[in-house]
Every structure is written in C-alpha cells, then in structure tokens.
Amino acid sequence: MKQIFTFAVVTAFLSLAGCSSLSSNKIEIDEQVLLSNLKELASDSYEGRGFSKPGNYRAQEFIASQFELLDLEPFFSEGYIQKFPYTFSGKRRQRMFPIANPDKDLKNVPDTTVVGGNVLVQIKGKTDKIIIITGHLDHLGIRNGKIYNGADDDASGTAALISMAAYFKKNQPNHTLVFAAVDAEEIGSLGADYLVKNFPTDLSKVVLNINMDMIAHSESELYASGLYHYPQLKKSLEGIxxxxxxxxxHDEPKNKELDDWTNSSDHRIFHNQKIPFVYFGVxxxxxxxKDTDTFENINQEFYVNAVKLITKAIQNFDTDLK
Structure with missing residues (x-):
C-alpha cells in the first residue's frame, strides 16, 4: 500500500450530528466468518500472496470459493476470476524471477510473462449504475526466507469484501454493487488497471469506487480519504x-501536515478515470x-467495527447517489 510514512496528527473529525443515518452497529455481519477469512488469507499456507506465485493463486481460488458459497453472480461471463497477463523484463524481471550471474546490463535476462487474477462478483441493483468496492488480494510474498503475510495489507480489505457481499446479498441495493478483490497492487495496481481497461460494460456507469487497504491495525482511528477531491461525498459519511x-x-496535495494518499493504492486507477473515490485506511x-503484519497483530475489535462502518457508508452512498 502506501509508500510514504506519515507522522502528522489528525486534522479533521467527522461531524456526528444532524444526520438520520442508522448506526453502523445496526449492520449485522457474521463476525466469526469475517475474522476466520482474514486469518485464513493471512496464514502461512498462502506464502504472502506474492503476485504470480502459487500462494497468490490459492488466495484467488479461496476468495472465489467464498463468493460461490454465497451464491453470488460473477461479474464476468467467464467466471469469478478475471485473468490477465503481465510481462516482466529487465531489472523488474531479475528482481521477481532471479537467475544466476546475469550480465550487468541484463541483456541475457529473458522476458517472463505471468498471469494475474482479479476475483469479482456483482449484486445487481435497481439501476445499472455501479458502485465498485475494491481491496487487493496480493502482498509481498516470501523475502529472504520470511513470509510477509499481509494481514492488514490487505487481507483485511479482501476478507471485508466477502462479508460485505454477504450483507448486500440479503439487503438489495439500489445501485449494482461490484465487489472486486484485485491483484498486483503492490507492484503498481496492475489488476485494477487491467480491470478498468477491460471493463465488461460502459465505464461511465461506475459512479463511485470504495477502496479498502489496511483497515485492521489501529486503536481507534480510521480515515476516509478522497473528500478533498470529491467533497459532495461527505454528507454520506456524516452521522454514522x-x-x-x-x-x-490525507488527500490534499498542499497539506504539509498529512501525507497525500490520493495515489497510494488502487483507488488512483479510478481517480485517473475521473471516477470519484473514497479510500478507507489506517x-x-x-x-x-514487515513480516510481523500477521493476524495476531491486528486489532480484531477495531477491524470488525471498521467493516461495519464501511458497510454502512456503502449503504448511505447507495441511497444518496443518483
């Protein structure tokens, strides 16, 4: 996720008054399933979910299986997983797929083409306008013999997608909701970029992207970033x-106190297409x-409440957006 560390303090609290939104605590999700899915995706058996590695493919299949258990409709006609190719070359190829004793200019390092995979489902609403909810399924894999499990980054967002889809399966939305576990965020948001460039319907139908990347590792503070760019979205978040x-x-370029997260994760791909976004993260x-980003080190209570809050926010956006 974010490549810049932040040292600044909070600048703005959301108002909690004067809004008729229901409490986020009224959102009912199966907390045990949510935590179980996060623990599963962050387990050693997925080997850190490194892009194009066996553990990453196992994660894709696990996510698809959970969507299938919920009897959710794939977003693409070919099934739950949208596969995409990517070719590594030069220094990036040598870093990802090292060979012994390459020439200094890497001329003898052949290109390597691999396959990634986004996992997507849809819940059709009363309109064909789309809200797409994203979280990235990949992480850093194995480095120097250590597994980088990526519990917060971003098994937390991916497991949340499954629970949110289960909620909206029982509570039909107005908009069509697309839940997308996207691949290869850690090496440049390749999955989100491929999804946008190969969208199965008119991209102009997408009215909002909700992105979740690191929503499980904090004592109490969760950010909703992006409102500097899209202030009209603020009202749906007030009063939760x-x-x-x-x-x-974390979204104002000239703010010297808080790092700008506008381009920090997959939401930038939608922002670049003029699609409004709200990014939730810590x-x-x-x-x-680090290899210490494990299930044991997340804040389970915070995480459950964060998922309920974001689910309620999606519900509000679904009601408020036209």
Missing part, C-alpha cells in the same frame, strides 16, 4: 454512529510491509 474515530484527510504502523 461508530465506536471508532472516523477522520477526513496510517502506517510498526508492522507495515
């Missing part, structure tokens, strides 16, 4: 009752991009 502290920020923590 939650035990968490929901904050705005600030970088001691386990960020």
């Amino acid at each position: 009752e939650t035990p968490l502290t929901l904050l705005f920020g 600030e970088d923590h001691k386990d960020y991009h």
Whole structure:
C-alpha cells in the first residue's frame, strides 16, 4: 500500500450530528466468518500472496470459493476470476524471477510473462449504475526466507469484501454493487488497471469506487480519504454512529501536515478515470510491509467495527447517489 510514512496528527473529525443515518452497529455481519477469512488469507499456507506465485493463486481460488458459497453472480461471463497477463523484463524481471550471474546490463535476462487474477462478483441493483468496492488480494510474498503475510495489507480489505457481499446479498441495493478483490497492487495496481481497461460494460456507469487497504491495525482511528477531491461525498459519511474515530484527510496535495494518499493504492486507477473515490485506511504502523503484519497483530475489535462502518457508508452512498 502506501509508500510514504506519515507522522502528522489528525486534522479533521467527522461531524456526528444532524444526520438520520442508522448506526453502523445496526449492520449485522457474521463476525466469526469475517475474522476466520482474514486469518485464513493471512496464514502461512498462502506464502504472502506474492503476485504470480502459487500462494497468490490459492488466495484467488479461496476468495472465489467464498463468493460461490454465497451464491453470488460473477461479474464476468467467464467466471469469478478475471485473468490477465503481465510481462516482466529487465531489472523488474531479475528482481521477481532471479537467475544466476546475469550480465550487468541484463541483456541475457529473458522476458517472463505471468498471469494475474482479479476475483469479482456483482449484486445487481435497481439501476445499472455501479458502485465498485475494491481491496487487493496480493502482498509481498516470501523475502529472504520470511513470509510477509499481509494481514492488514490487505487481507483485511479482501476478507471485508466477502462479508460485505454477504450483507448486500440479503439487503438489495439500489445501485449494482461490484465487489472486486484485485491483484498486483503492490507492484503498481496492475489488476485494477487491467480491470478498468477491460471493463465488461460502459465505464461511465461506475459512479463511485470504495477502496479498502489496511483497515485492521489501529486503536481507534480510521480515515476516509478522497473528500478533498470529491467533497459532495461527505454528507454520506456524516452521522454514522461508530465506536471508532472516523477522520477526513490525507488527500490534499498542499497539506504539509498529512501525507497525500490520493495515489497510494488502487483507488488512483479510478481517480485517473475521473471516477470519484473514497479510500478507507489506517496510517502506517510498526508492522507495515514487515513480516510481523500477521493476524495476531491486528486489532480484531477495531477491524470488525471498521467493516461495519464501511458497510454502512456503502449503504448511505447507495441511497444518496443518483
């Protein structure tokens, strides 16, 4: 996820008054299933879910199996997994697929083409306008013999997608909701980029992207970023009752106190297409991009409440957006 560490303090609290939104605690999800899916995706058996590695493919199949258990409709006619090719060359190829004693200019390093995979389902609404909810399924894989499990980054967002899809399967939305576990965020948002460039319907139908990347590792603070660019989205977030502290920020380029997260994760792909986004995430923590980002080190209570809050936010956007 984010490549820049942040040291600044909070700048803005969301107002909790004057809104008729229901409490986020009224959102009912199976907390045990949510946590079980996060623990599964962050387990050693997935080997850190490195892009194009066996553990990553196992993660794709696991996510697809959970969607299938919920009897959810694939977004693509070919099935739950949207496969895409990517060719590594030069220094990137040598870094990802090292060979012994390459020439200094890497001329003898052959290109390597691999296959990635996004896992997507849809819940059709009363309109064909789309809200797409994303979280990335990949992480850093195995480095120097250590497994980088990526529990917060971003098994947390991916497991949330499954629980949110289960919720909206029982609570039909107005908009068509697409739940997308996208691949290869860690090496440049390749999966999100491929999805946007190969969208199965008119991309102009997408009215909003909700992106979740690191939503499980904080004591109390969750950010909703992007409102500097899309202030019209603010009203749907006001008044959500939650035990968490929901904050705005990390989206203003000239703000010297808070890092700008506008381009920090997959939401930038949608933003570049002029599609409004709200990015939910926490600030970088001691386990960020380390092998200590494990299920044992997340805050389970915070995570459950974050998923409920974001689910309620999606419900509000679904009601408020036209």
